Amino acid sequence: MYDTNYHRASSVEEAVKLRSSQDEARYLSGGMTLIATMKQRLAAPSDLVDLRHVASMKGISVEGRKVRIGAATTHAEVASSSALRAVCPAICHLAGMIGDPHVRHMGTIGGSVANNDPAADYPSAVLALNATVVTDRREISADDYFQGMFDTALEEGELITAITFEAPEKAGYAKFPNPASRYALTGVFVAKSGSGVRVAVTGAGSNGVFRVKDLEAALLANWSAESVSSVTVDASQMMEDMHATPDYRANLVKVMAKRAVQAAG
Amino acid sequence: MAKVTLTVNGRTMSSECDDRTLLVHFIRDKLGLTGTHVGCDTTQCGACVVHMDGKSVKSCSILAVQAAGSTVTTIEGIASQGELHPVQAAFNQHHGLQCGFCTPGMVMTAVDMINRHGGQLDEQTVRHELEGNICRCTGYHNIVKAVLSANEEMHGASRQAAE
Ligand SMILES: Cc1cc2nc3c(=O)[nH]c(=O)nc-3n(C[C@H](O)[C@H](O)[C@H](O)COP(=O)(O)OP(=O)(O)OC[C@H]3O[C@@H](n4cnc5c(N)ncnc54)[C@H](O)[C@@H]3O)c2cc1C
Numbered sequence: 001m002y003d004t005n006y007h008r009a010s011s012v013e014e015a016v017k018l019r020s021s022q023d024e025a026r027y028l029s030g031g032m033t034l035i036a037t038m039k040q041r042l043a044a045p046s047d048l049v050d051l052r053h054v055a056s057m058k059g060i061s062v063e064g065r066k067v068r069i070g071a072a073t074t075h076a077e078v079a080s081s082s083a084l085r086a087v088c089p090a091i092c093h094l095a096g097m098i099g100d101p102h103v104r105h106m107g108t109i110g111g112s113v114a115n116n117d118p119a120a121d122y123p124s125a126v127l128a129l130n131a132t133v134v135t136d137r138r139e140i141s142a143d144d145y146f147q148g149m150f151d152t153a154l155e156e157g158e159l160i161t162a163i164t165f166e167a168p169e170k171a172g173y174a175k176f177p178n179p180a181s182r183y184a185l186t187g188v189f190v191a192k193s194g195s196g197v198r199v200a201v202t203g204a205g206s207n208g209v210f211r212v213k214d215l216e217a218a219l220l221a222n223w224s225a226e227s228v229s230s231v232t233v234d235a236s237q238m239m240e241d242m243h244a245t246p247d248y249r250a251n252l253v254k255v256m257a258k259r260a261v262q263a264a265g
Numbered sequence: 266m267a268k269v270t271l272t273v274n275g276r277t278m279s280s281e282c283d284d285r286t287l288l289v290h291f292i293r294d295k296l297g298l299t300g301t302h303v304g305c306d307t308t309q310c311g312a313c314v315v316h317m318d319g320k321s322v323k324s325c326s327i328l329a330v331q332a333a334g335s336t337v338t339t340i341e342g343i344a345s346q347g348e349l350h351p352v353q354a355a356f357n358q359h360h361g362l363q364c365g366f367c368t369p370g371m372v373m374t375a376v377d378m379i380n381r382h383g384g385q386l387d388e389q390t391v392r393h394e395l396e397g398n399i400c401r402c403t404g405y406h407n408i409v410k411a412v413l414s415a416n417e418e419m420h421g422a423s424r425q426a427a428e
C-alpha cells in the first residue's frame with residue numbers, strides 16, 4: 001500500500017471539510033472495497049477521512065413506513081434490524097447475503113452505494129425501492145443517481161449521509177452468487193407499492209444496475225411468478241465475461257425475478 | 266506516523282506505526298502476537314480474523330489507525346488460565362484442523378458465530394457463516410462438527426448458569 005494520511009471525522013461538516021482540504025483525499029467507510037483496492041495499489045489516496053465515528057450517519061430509523069438508513073450503517077446492522085424486518089424484510093435478506101460475516105461487520109450501505117460496483121447487491125434495492133440518496137448538499141432520486149458502472153451522480157467530495165425510502169407493500173430479492181466472489185452474477189430486486197411495481201437488476205447489465213420495464217408492466221398486471229415467464233429479456237444489454245454469456249444472464253434475470261416475486265409473497 | 270493505543274486481550278497496548286499499517290501487521294509485528302495469520306491479499310481467506318469491539322473482522326483489511334481506541338481480542342486471548350476455550354477444545358477433539366494455518370481465524374469466527382446466534386445453530390447456518398474462511402486441508406467437515414459441538418457445549422453451559 002502507498003503511504004496515506006488518516007483523519008477521523010466526528011461530524012458530517014468535519015468530514016466534508018477534511019475531504020475538500022486535500023485534492024487526493026477519499027472518504028473511508030467500512031474499507032471493505034477501498035482498503036482492499038489500496039492493498040493492490042490500485043488506489044492511492046493521499047488522505048483518508050474515516051466516517052465510522054460520525055454518529056449522525058449511523059443507525060436505522062423506521063417511522064410508520066418511512067425508513068432512513070444512515071450511510072455508515074453496516075450490512076450486519078441492516079441484516080439484523082428487527083424494525084426494518086417488520087416493514088421491509090427483503091433489504092435485511094439482501095444485506096445478510098453480502099460477502100461474509102466479517103465483511104458485513106465493517107462494510108456499509110453508503111460505501112456500497114457510493115462505489116456502485118456493477119455486481120454489488122444494494123444498488124438493486126435502492127433503485128427498485130425508488131429510494132432517495134441523501135447527501136451533505138442535496139437529495140438525489142435513485143433513477144437519477146445510478147449512471148453506469150462505478151458511475152454515480154455524486155459530485156467531487158459529495159458525501160452520502162443516508163438512504164431513505166417508503167417501505168413498499170411487498171418486496172423480494174433473489175441473487176445468483178458468483179461461486180468464487182459471492183457478488184451477484186445476477187440479482188433481482190422486485191418491489192410493489194401504491195405507485196406501481198419496480199424491478200431492478202444488478203450483476204447482469206453491461207452498464208451497471210438497471211430497471212426492466214417489461215417485467216414491471218407484466219408484474220403490475222399480474223403479481224405472480226408465472227407472469228414473469230411471458231416476458232422476453234433483451235440479452236443485448238447484458239454483460240459478457242468469463243463467468244457467463246449475455247444469454248445466460250438474460251435467462252438468469254427471469255429465474256431470479258421469479259424467485260424474488262415468490263420470496264415477496 | 267501515528268501512535269495507536271488499543272486494548273488487546275484485556276491489556277492496554279500502544280505503539281507507533283505508519284498510517285498505512287494494517288491491523289494484522291500491527292498485532293503481529295508491533296505487539297508480537299503472531300497467532301493471527303495472513304493467508305491472502307484479497308480479504309477472502311479469514312486467517313486474519315480477530316474481534317474488534319466484540320465483532321469478527323478481517324484484520325488484514327483494516328488499518329491499525331482505524332482500530333485505535335477499540336478493544337481487540339485475538340486467538341491468544343480466548344483461553345482462560347490455561348484452560349482451552351470450548352471452541353478450541355472442540356477443534357482439538359473433533360480434529361478440526363490439519364496444518365493449522367486457518368485455525369486461528371476459524372476459531373475466532375466460530376466464537377463470534379456462536380455468540381451471535383444464541384445457541385440457534387444448525388449445519389446449514391454454520392456452513393453459510395464460514396463463507397469468509399478458507400481451509401485448504403480439512404474439507405470443512407470436521408470444522409463444522411467442531412463448531413456445532415462447541416455451540417452445544419457453550420449453549421448448554423449458559424443454560425445451566427441461568428438455572
Ligand atoms: C470478500 C468480500 C466480499 C464481498 N462481497 C460482496 C457481495 O457479495 N455483494 C456486495 O454488494 N458487496 C460485496 N463486497 C463489498 C462490500 O459490500 C463493501 O463493504 C462495499 O462495497 C463498500 O462499502 P464500504 O463501507 O466498505 O466502503 P469503503 O470501502 O470504505 O468505500 C468505498 C468507496 O466509497 C466511497 N465512500 C464510502 N462511503 C461514502 C459516503 N458515505 N459518501 C460518499 N462516498 C463514500 C469511498 O471513498 C470509496 O471510494 C465484498 C467485499 C469483500 C471484501
Ligand code: FES
Nearest residue numbers: 304305310311325
Ligand atoms: S489474510 Fe485477511 S482475509 Fe486473507
Ligand code: FES
Nearest residue numbers: 363365400401402
Ligand atoms: S488446516 Fe490447513 S488450512 Fe485449514
